[in-house]
Amino acid sequence: MTPTVPVNTTSSDPTASGSAPEPEPSAAAEAHARFAAPRGTIHPDRDLGWIRRLWPVVAGHRGIFAIALGASVVSLLCGVAVPRIMMAAIDQALDQRTEPLSGFIFLIAGLGLLRGVGGYISRSFLFRVAYAIENDLRVMLFEHFSRLSFSFYDRVQSGQLISRANSDIRTLQLFLTFGPLMSLTLLSFAAAIGLMLTISIPLTIVTILPLPFVAILGARLGRLTFPISWIVQARQADLATTVEENLSGVRVVKAFAGERSQIEQFDQIARQLQWINVRQAEVQAANAPAMEAMPRIGTAMVLLVGGWLTLEGHLTIGAIVAFTTYVVMLQAPFRMFGFFLMMLQRAAASALRIYEVLDEDPEVVDRMHATDLHQPSGALEFRNVFFRYGDGPQVLENFSLEIPAGESIAIVGRTGCGKSTIGRLLARFYEVNDGAVLVDGEDIRDFTLNSLRAQVGVVAEDPFLFTAAIHENIAYARPSATRAEVREAARAAGAFEFIENLPDGFDTVIGERGYDLSGGQRQRISIARSLLANPKILILDDATSAIDVHVERC
Structure with missing residues (x-):
């Protein structure tokens, strides 16, 4: 030997x-039996957008992802159809008071049940896909760590890498869980607008008047959020680096009675993170109220114009009830729009930080x-x-x-x-x-x-x-x-x-x-x-x- x-x-x-x-x-055999190895890797073209580069990883789970999206579509369409059915039921009850409404009741109940089942399937499957992609990215990143040369670790702090493997990947996972659901609200938005047009074109125009202002505010929020999100993730990495170094070097710190200076250093970095988090919250707080106020202005205008049209006989009672329900339904996408943009920009910043490492080529290779x-x-x-x-x-x-x-x-x-x-x-x-x-x-x-x-x-x-x-x-x-x-x-x-x-x-x-x-x-x-x-x-x-x-x- x-x-x-x-x-x-x-x-x-x-x-x-x-x-x-x-x-x-x-334990290893059980893990391999339950969870498959990563099914894809990010696209190597660095000029593509971050979502397009991530798509090969998502495509590895496209079967479950397609089921989740399909169930989401069914759930959203069921919800959109209910106000239109309510309009027919109310108008029939007012015009023909002896006509039974049991058919409408069973139909609305059935749609509600179908919507609930679809919502359960979509959410559970989206969570499965998001956690699977999170695992793929984490394993992919760890495998890449093992391939990188010593020279890479000479210049990159371990806390920076730990932050990317944990918080950045978790940020992406949250976006992949809720992002598709928020995106699909656009489908319900389009379906609701389509049904509203069949009820009253003038009233629909009044409803969508605030949309351009929401788009302008959203674009402004996106421009402000991305750089702030990048700084937030960087400060979190700095904090992780400080914690890792102090835990690894705790014996040196204690040997030289350096606890106070290390606490002050940590406090300074923590305050920097606190400041940028507050700044991010201020940006969202400055834009969110205006974005949420727009649909409420639309609701007031609908009640004003719709009430006048009803009094003039151009709209039925059922129509104004259905229209008001649609307007209330449309408020959810408006409220979620700002949150979605914040989540999107944070995910973009995290993805780019992860790609920074995955795009590193090892210097020593076969x-x-x-x-x-x-x-x-x-x-x-x-x-x-x-x-x-x-x-x-x-x-x-x-x-x-x-x-x-x-x-x-x-x-x-x-x-x-x-x-x-x-x-x-x-x-x-x-x-x-x-x-x-x-x-x-x-x-x-x-x-x-x-x-x-x-x-x-x-x-x-x-x-x-x-x-x-x-x-x-x-x-x-x-x-x-x-x-x-x-x-x-x-x-x-x-x-x-x-x-x-x-x-x-x-x-x-x-x-x-x-x-x-x-x-x-x-x-x-x-x-x-x-x-x-x-x-x-x-x-x-x-x-x-x-x-x-x-x-x-x-």
């Missing part, structure tokens, strides 16, 4: 990588026709390598180094001279700017990433451990490993004895990042994890700095 070519570097720069351990097989690296001897060469992190200073300049197979070497030097960088380039966490890194005489870029990293083990000075059992942390390198193999790897890393002395041995669940263990214990578990993978090349990036000399020699 001992690797052929251990390479030891002394560096204080931590390098930690990994992702959360897989769930228990039974070359076309890359082959797997099988059983290398472990001979390494850095040939005239140039490298810098982003736009920073040159770290390696015309660097060359040869390490024969089977040798162990130590690289020493001052902090920041590039010792850790050598290991990162060998594992191809970053691409060289110029030159080449070779394994067995072949450029590592000609090998697939997975096969290369399976042969290159990296143990950092500050290793990352999951909140899971010690057995699971070690077996993360090779989930198929038996319990005996895990114990043997721990013994080889000098970790077996202290693990066995823990309350539950290898089944002991360690706290977040393993901070309830000593630094040396964490390093030994990390070394055991790498040894279990049995790589041909092992890089110890100052990985024994917290281990006493006796254990290190062992």
Whole structure:
């Protein structure tokens, strides 16, 4: 199990990588049985609007989505038909007092029942679609996180990414749940206007007179809301970043008695979020009353003109009742219009923030026709390598180094001279700017990433451990490993004895990042994890700095 070519570097720069351990097989099997994998991805054309880019994801659930929309249409049309039937019933009752109204009563009751069933189906199915798309986007985003290169995480704060994976996706989910219902109110609006025209054309014209003013106010609200919504989401991300950093660095904060300054920093960011939220509410409050007042003005005009037409004999009592009911019915779309625009603009801002990440291309990818690296001897060469992190200073300049197979070497030097960088380039966490890194005489870029990293083990000075059992942390390198193999790897890393002395041995669940263990214990578990993978090349990036000399020699 001992690797052929251990390479030891002394560096204080931590390098930690990994992702959360897989769930228990039974739980994973149940989840896969109940919920399908994402059925689509966003459209790659960045010039399309955000809704058109999202459509391939929505189209993956078009069957359920179509049922939901169909049920919504049935429900809305049933509601629109009732006032027209009421008009006929009232006029018949007034003209022919002996004519029974039971037919109208049963018809209205049937339409009401059908409307209720349609409303239930539409809402339940829309929720299912919205939650499915939310899950698709979240899984899609997480998968993309795993593909992005180290250079991306060097410049983007984790809180910004967490905000996109949580609050931004939730904003989209809310829009996908209620947006279609609000959009379909336009259908009921059109159907109601059509039926109103069959009753009285002049009165219908009076009713729709406020519409141009509502459209103007809506356009103004949209222009003001989008930039504010973007800032709201950005401030929420800043807040998430601050919380994440303070929770991760709580030991440093307490060690330097920095609680007060951190609270003040958090309070400042929270106040910025509060201010922009208040500003958003003020914009809505300034426009919503006017938008809601327009239909009420229309109602007053309908009662005035309709009453006069009724007195003149141009309208029946049933007609004026039906018309008034339609006007009241039309007030709902008017009231929802402003809220819909706010929700639309917030969803647009969130979608664009999500697309910002999904449109990021990983810098380190497999070359076309890359082959797997099988059983290398472990001979390494850095040939005239140039490298810098982003736009920073040159770290390696015309660097060359040869390490024969089977040798162990130590690289020493001052902090920041590039010792850790050598290991990162060998594992191809970053691409060289110029030159080449070779394994067995072949450029590592000609090998697939997975096969290369399976042969290159990296143990950092500050290793990352999951909140899971010690057995699971070690077996993360090779989930198929038996319990005996895990114990043997721990013994080889000098970790077996202290693990066995823990309350539950290898089944002991360690706290977040393993901070309830000593630094040396964490390093030994990390070394055991790498040894279990049995790589041909092992890089110890100052990985024994917290281990006493006796254990290190062992």
